[in-house]
Amino acid sequence: MVPDQRMTPDRRSFATFSVVWICETLSILGSALTGFALGVWAYKTTGSVTAYALIALATVAPSVLFSPAAGSLVDRWDRRKAMIFGDLGAGVGTLVLAVLFWAGAADLLPVCLVLAVCSLFGTIQSLAFTASTRLLVPERHLGRANGMAHLGPSAARILAPLLAGVMVETVGIHVIILVDVATLVMAVTTLLFVRIPNPAREAPLGAGWQQILRDARQGLDYVLHRHGLLAMLGMFTVVNLCVGMVQTLLPPLVLSFASAVELGRVLSVTGLGMLGGGLVMVAWGARGARLVTAILSLLAVQGSLLLLGGVRPSIPLVATAAFVYVFCTPIISSCSLTLWQRKVPAVLQGRVFALNRMVSMSAMPVAYMAAGPLADGLFEPWLAPGGVLAGSVGAVIGVGPGRGIGLLFVLLGLVLVCTAAVAFGFPPLRRLETDIPDADVETSAAVDPRPENVPGVAS
Helix, strand or coil, X not given: CCCCCCCCHHHHHHHHHHHHHHHHHHHHHHHHHHHHHHHHHHHHHHCCHHXXXXXXXXXXXXXXXXXXXXXXXXXXXXXXXXXXXXXXXXXXXHHHHHHHHHCCCCCHHHHHHHHHHHHHHHHHHHHHHHHHHHHHCCXXXXXXXXXXXXXXXXXXXXXXXXXXXXXXXXXXXXXXXHHHHHHHHHHHHHHCCCCCCCCCCCCXXXXXXXXXXXXXXXXXXXXXXXXXXXXXXXXXXXXXXXXXXXXXXXXXXXHCCCCHHHHHHHHHHHHHHHHHHHHHHHHHCCCCCCHHHHHHHHHHHHHHHHHHHXXXXXXXXXXXXXXXXXXXXXXXXXXXXXXHHHHCCHHHHHHHHHHHHHHHHCHHHHHHHHHHHHHHHHHHHHCCCCXXXXXXXXXXXXXXXXXXXXXXXXXXXXXXXXXXXXXHCXXXXXXXXHHCCCCCCCCCCCCCCCHHHCXXXXX
């Protein structure tokens, strides 16, 4: 569907964004189906939790490491072609996975390698899509557009486990992978028939890695000279460290006092919470709001809920805390992304967003690796019967299996609350919206990234 040319320019641009968003959402669902099915396959084939974790790591680590190069490419290429290139590369990689399974040649190492390649192409597509939002959507609708962007992962989080669980048992993993390929083909086909504007750009990519490093440095310099953005980047690195540990430890926490069926219900509730938060963001659009205040307030709410969820081994308590916690997530993320899109010139957004992704997402693998040893080696023994904290902290939150993880949740909640408080007490972050004027969408990148040398941007 091509937007009607009789529409006003603003409505036509938003319609173009909506068309691309629908197809990219279907692509996200297809990828989520494949990811879930591959996780099940890895665990059933090897019986190893480590194998399951490697599948997740193969999809995250390459994105973190490749982000600077991807950001440089996105800023120098045509944005629409960059999205097509990313989707095509991911589609070819996914097709290779299907061939491996059809031929009976699938093994953990080649599957992880192909997933890593798909992750690289997916990074290009994701950065190009995010950097194009500001060019397609009028500023007053950025919050709504970013809320829509979070609905795709939310819907996938709910639907993928249900659909993939049935499909694995009925049609097989190779068919699931082909469905993923079909959604990517649909996304590419759609992009062939829409127009996505580009900002004024520098010359095409030149001297290989040296140029990429210079581009990455320019994105870094832009953030370093704006202390509010730098503080926000650091804040979300801490937040993502907490989020990664919560994601890893929530299932063991619930299973320490409840059944797998009840765990499934809790996870379904979290998916509904994320979907609800995304819908609220789409309806609200952050119009007339002080976005920094909203972000910090909701982070404090999330921290309080983590603290509450770790105090007692109760399904209603944990499910309620998880629902509200996850409900806040798309609102926080959308407000944050809207700020970055407003404050960073469109031509620099690939590089700056790549830096944002690399730094903030690097906390996730650290959290995945640290959560298990912290829980098993320290916190659980401390709150076991007779443990060093059994007579003190244990008198408040209880002792036995899962109580150490509960204490870790309490501490993570305190970290989030303190992070929000410290951030609010840091003037450059608190006043970010007023101290850094909105960037001109058409600002050229062929300038020094210091505030005084970027047209339309001040420190």
